[in-house]
Amino acid sequence: MAASRTPKPTSASKPSAQGLGATHPTPLNPALAGLTSSALSAASPWGVAYSGGADSTALLLAAAQCWPGQVHAIHIHHGLQAAADDFVRVCQSVCAGLSVPLHVVHVDAGHVPGESPEDAARRARYAALAAAAKRHGLAGVLLGQHADDQVETLLLALSRGAGLPGLASMAAQFERHGVVFYRPLLQTPAASLREWVVARQIPFLDDPSNTDERYTRNRIRARLLPALADAFPQFRNTFARSARHAAQAQVLLLEIASQDLIAVGAPPAIAALQALSPPRQANVLRHWLLQYRATPSAAQLAQLLVQVAACTTRGHQIHLKVASGHVTRRGAVLHYLPEVGKGGLTGPPVRRPSL
Numbered sequence: 124m125a126a127s128r129t130p131k132p133t134s135a136s137k138p139s140a141q142g143l144g145a146t147h148p149t150p151l152n153p154a155l156a157g158l159t160s161s162a163l164s165a166a167s168p169w170g171v172a173y174s175g176g177a178d179s180t181a182l183l184l185a186a187a188q189c190w191p192g193q194v195h196a197i198h199i200h201h202g203l204q205a206a207a208d209d210f211v212r213v214c215q216s217v218c219a220g221l222s223v224p225l226h227v228v229h230v231d232a233g234h235v236p237g238e239s240p241e242d243a244a245r246r247a248r249y250a251a252l253a254a255a256a257k258r259h260g261l262a263g264v265l266l267g268q269h270a271d272d273q274v275e276t277l278l279l280a281l282s283r284g285a286g287l288p289g290l291a292s293m294a295a296q297f298e299r300h301g302v303v304f305y306r307p308l309l310q311t312p313a314a315s316l317r318e319w320v321v322a323r324q325i326p327f328l329d330d331p332s333n334t335d336e337r338y339t340r341n342r343i344r345a346r347l348l349p350a351l352a353d354a355f356p357q358f359r360n361t362f363a364r365s366a367r368h369a370a371q372a373q374v375l376l377l378e379i380a381s382q383d384l385i386a387v388g389a390p391p392a393i394a395a396l397q398a399l400s401p402p403r404q405a406n407v408l409r410h411w412l413l414q415y416r417a418t419p420s421a422a423q424l425a426q427l428l429v430q431v432a433a434c435t436t437r438g439h440q441i442h443l444k445v446a447s448g449h450v451t452r453r454g455a456v457l458h459y460l461p462e463v464g465k466g467g468l469t470g471p472p473v474r475r476p477s478l
Contacts, residue, residue: 150322152185153181153315153316153319154182154184154308156310157185157307157309157310158185158186158189158265160307160310163265163305167193167260167262168194168262169262169264169265170194170197170255170259170264171183171197171267172199172248172264172266173198174214175211175214175217176210176267176327176328176329177320177327179267180327182308183196183217184221186265187221194223195225196223196224196225197225198210198211198225199248200230201230201247206330206331213326214227217325228252228254230250230251249304253301254300263302263305264304265304266305267308268293268306269309269312270310270363271312271313271314272313273359273362274351274362274363275340275343275344275348276366277290277292277366278347279340279343287369287372287376288373290366291366291370293306293309309363312359376406379407380407381410383403383410384407384410384411388456390457390458391407391457392455393431393452394455396408396457397431397432401428404428405424405428408428408431411459412445417447417448417459419445419446423443423444423446424445427441427443430443441457447462448462
């Protein structure tokens, strides 16, 4: 949701897929372009993650216009702020006017030690959305992240020195908890969505936390995006293009890693690893470790490559800390030993779900 301050929701006549209380033609809902350009159909009911903010409101109305009678709204009530009940009331009002079923799901977004509150809320939100989609037989769930969200995600990744997976930012389509999620608005600026909703006098609310600059994403939104718009007016399009290039490159790296892992084996044979170039060694080792849900840091992966290169004698031992466990040498191969009680796996590796 956008961060600018918005007046309280206004009362309106019965909503429609075109808008609320409209008496004269206005521009089309900008969210329609994202839906019509994506490979989505009305073969089955769709869910819309509906927060009550401007972005998800525009998405909900566009979906209701495209697929009348085939849309369900899912509202996640985190219970983390006093305004949560106000969002529910707005969602109920708009959905009643659209004759769209609304499913309000209460979640416990408490975080565990070592987990940020934002990550905990995100984890709970996706689990709840997936559960609701399965419960109501929905084909998938549409998310309202837009072009500004994509830019913020890319800038966050750059600030953290992320690799290609981070620079690829948010995928237009991904699967989680057995449910497919779609982001049809990644090419749509936030301002156009907000302006359309305001022009149509459609009730919505802003999340109060969106203006809290203690959060890095909010500082990017408030300070960097206006400066980028001034210096590079087309930055949303060009940044999104860079994210797509990174995503394509990451797909290629995964394909190469899968092929190399077949060649070196699982567990990887040290001699076979040494036959690869260092970048391919790093790529396949990262892919192998992800099967244990172990993500090595750049420093850990670099040290592992040094240790692999040093394995020129049978007596050279490896016992290197990686993520929550250790990579060890057992004869001619490497093994990964997850640390019990720290989220590691004690059995065979489990394939990491695609995100």
